[in-house]
Amino acid sequence: MLDSVTDLRSLLKDPSLLATKAYVAGEWIDADDGTTFDVRNPARGDVICTVPNLGRAETARAIAAAQVAQKEWAARTGKERAQIMRKWFDLMMANQDDLGAILTAEMGKPLAEAKGEIAYGASFIEWFGEEAKRVYGETIPGHLRDKRITVLKQPIGVVASITPWNFPNAMITRKCAPAIAVGCAFVGRPAAETPLSALALAVLGERAGLPKGLFSIITSARSSDIGKEFCENPIVRKLTFTGSTEVGRILLRQAADQVMKCSMELGGNAPFIVFDDADLDAAVEGAMMSKFRNNGQTCVCANRIYVQAGVYDTFAAKLAAAVAKLNVGDGLKAGVTTGPLVNMAAVEKVEEHIQDALAKGGSIVTGGKRHDLGGSFFEPTVVAGVTDEMLVTNEETFGPLAPLFRFETEEEVVEKANATIFGLASYFYSRDIGRITRVQEALEYGIVGVNTGIISTEVAPFGGVKQSGLGREGSRHGMEDYLEMKYICLSF
Numbered sequence: 440m441l442d443s444v445t446d447l448r449s450l451l452k453d454p455s456l457l458a459t460k461a462y463v464a465g466e467w468i469d470a471d472d473g474t475t476f477d478v479r480n481p482a483r484g485d486v487i488c489t490v491p492n493l494g495r496a497e498t499a500r501a502i503a504a505a506q507v508a509q510k511e512w513a514a515r516t517g518k519e520r521a522q523i524m525r526k527w528f529d530l531m532m533a534n535q536d537d538l539g540a541i542l543t544a545e546m547g548k549p550l551a552e553a554k555g556e557i558a559y560g561a562s563f564i565e566w567f568g569e570e571a572k573r574v575y576g577e578t579i580p581g582h583l584r585d586k587r588i589t590v591l592k593q594p595i596g597v598v599a600s601i602t603p604w605n606f607p608n609a610m611i612t613r614k615c616a617p618a619i620a621v622g623c624a625f626v627g628r629p630a631a632e633t634p635l636s637a638l639a640l641a642v643l644g645e646r647a648g649l650p651k652g653l654f655s656i657i658t659s660a661r662s663s664d665i666g667k668e669f670c671e672n673p674i675v676r677k678l679t680f681t682g683s684t685e686v687g688r689i690l691l692r693q694a695a696d697q698v699m700k701c702s703m704e705l706g707g708n709a710p711f712i713v714f715d716d717a718d719l720d721a722a723v724e725g726a727m728m729s730k731f732r733n734n735g736q737t738c739v740c741a742n743r744i745y746v747q748a749g750v751y752d753t754f755a756a757k758l759a760a761a762v763a764k765l766n767v768g769d770g771l772k773a774g775v776t777t778g779p780l781v782n783m784a785a786v787e788k789v790e791e792h793i794q795d796a797l798a799k800g801g802s803i804v805t806g807g808k809r810h811d812l813g814g815s816f817f818e819p820t821v822v823a824g825v826t827d828e829m830l831v832t833n834e835e836t837f838g839p840l841a842p843l844f845r846f847e848t849e850e851e852v853v854e855k856a857n858a859t860i861f862g863l864a865s866y867f868y869s870r871d872i873g874r875i876t877r878v879q880e881a882l883e884y885g886i887v888g889v890n891t892g893i894i895s896t897e898v899a900p901f902g903g904v905k906q907s908g909l910g911r912e913g914s915r916h917g918m919e920d921y922l923e924m925k926y927i928c929l930s931f
């Protein structure tokens with residue numbers, strides 16, 4: 440527990456992991472104009488440190504250096520790339536405690552969750568480092584006797600990345616790991632709220648042996664300027680983004696001018712369905728994990744909890760009892776399960792959804808207001824009697840609000856679950872194999888959790904349909920987004 444996060448270094452075994460300069464072309468730099476911006480601790484609001492506020496010129500230099508480094512990196516064997524990525528993974532895990540403390544300090548999630556994110560983020564470096572050796576092409580029997588066809592998979596080139604504040608380590612590694620594994624270079628711009636975890640990744644990547652220029656981190660509060668440089672610079676061949684659907688649309692429009700390949704991991708509105716044949720205790724545990732992980736600030740959180748009429752009251756009571764056990768506090772304090780929201784805007788959105796639900800007939804089961812700790816702390820909340828007309832039904836809350844909907848039939852709930860522009864994650868609990876088969880196939884989502892509330896893993900293709908995104912991250916499928924396919928027709 441820190442007296443103040445301004446002495447975060449005193450908490451670290453290796454204080455050099457708390458880097459406060461941007462990492463561009465293998466150098467630690469200030470902004471050209473010398474400007475900086477504050478990095479604040481959400482639990483207290485005080486300033487941890489400042490970092491450089493880079494603009495388009497510095498970003499262009501990072502991109503130019505990436506183009507040079509990428510050529511040499513792609514010429515290495517997959518095994519050579521894999522060896523450096525393994526060292527990067529080993530360094531991340533060896534420094535898990537420090538990386539977790541830095542993450543908690545800038546983002547607010549409890550230290551145990553932050554350390555868990557470091558392991559999750561490192562798993563992408565490990566997994567794709569292994570896959571670096573398996574970027575296979577194919578041969579196709581010729582269409583004429585004197586023709587032979589070969590298909591090559593080659594790295595797309597310089598990749599630009601924009602990531603959100605809610606997983607400041609894993610959202611970067613889920614992108615840079617496949618990109619670097621297949622031979623691309625990577626220029627990342629983390630959210631202004633959480634640059635320190637990205638910079639710590641750069642410190643360890645440098646130590647692992649990533650060549651200068653291959654991996655750059657642009658710290659900046661000028662998000663739209665950096666985004667425009669990424670979309671307009673002709674050297675950039677790929678844009679990968681994780682964040683809201685609203686910003687995803689902006690970036691897709693900007694990238695269209697260069698017909699740039701884009702991967703988009705966008706917003707969600709996950710239904711969590713509890714059927715009357717479910718194991719209710721398991722369903723409550725799953726709902727707690729899905730809804731309150733990262734204080735509800737994940738794109739795959741249960742945003743709508745549908746409970747079949749026969750078990751509604753029992754489930755509501757069990758869930759409320761579990762929610763009441765959450766320990767809200769400063770994430771750096773031992774035993775805390777629920778940290779602050781990332782900022783006051785997030786608090787206001789949760790309040791808006793609660794007030795709207797109450798005004799339209801909903802009722803508070805537990806929580807419902809700002810926490811006595813003040814600041815951006817909020818009481819974990821369950822609201823009952825939620826209906827389709829409420830804001831929470833169609834908007835992502837991105838906070839600790841569990842809205843309960845009552846439903847009668849399987850057909851009704853599947854129709855309601857699918858009635859959204861989003862299609863990222865969905866969940867349901869049932870022990871009837873016929874129902875499980877029907878519902879898992881009927882849900883219009885990129886991800887379906889059956890009798891589980893946690894679906895995050897490096898081995899599976901994570902991503903959404905409809906307006907939740909384009910492309911997949913994780914699994915072998917996650918590599919394809921960073922590869923170009925070349926067809927060679929040999930006449931002999």
Ligand SMILES: NC(=O)C1=CN([C@@H]2O[C@H](COP(=O)(O)OP(=O)(O)OC[C@H]3O[C@@H](n4cnc5c(N)ncnc54)[C@H](OP(=O)(O)O)[C@@H]3O)[C@@H](O)[C@H]2O)C=CC1
Pocket residue numbers: 601602603604605628629630631632659660662663664665666667681682683684686687689690703704705706707737738835837863907908
């Ligand atoms: N599908 C997924 O895997 C995920 C989706 N999300 C979604 O993101 C939202 C919450 O995250 P949040 O960070 O608020 O999302 P935002 O979309 O507001 O921000 C995401 C990133 O985009 C940057 N950004 C914002 N505007 C622009 C712009 N015009 N050009 C370039 N970059 C820009 C932000 O920078 P800055 O903050 O500095 O302005 C941030 O780094 C929720 O909707 C959530 O569902 C979040 C995580 C994962």
Ligand SMILES: O=C(O)[C@H](O)CS(=O)(=O)O
Pocket residue numbers: 605606610736737738739894895901
């Ligand atoms: O940012 C997010 O919400 C993550 O994509 C969710 S997960 O990958 O940790 O499940």
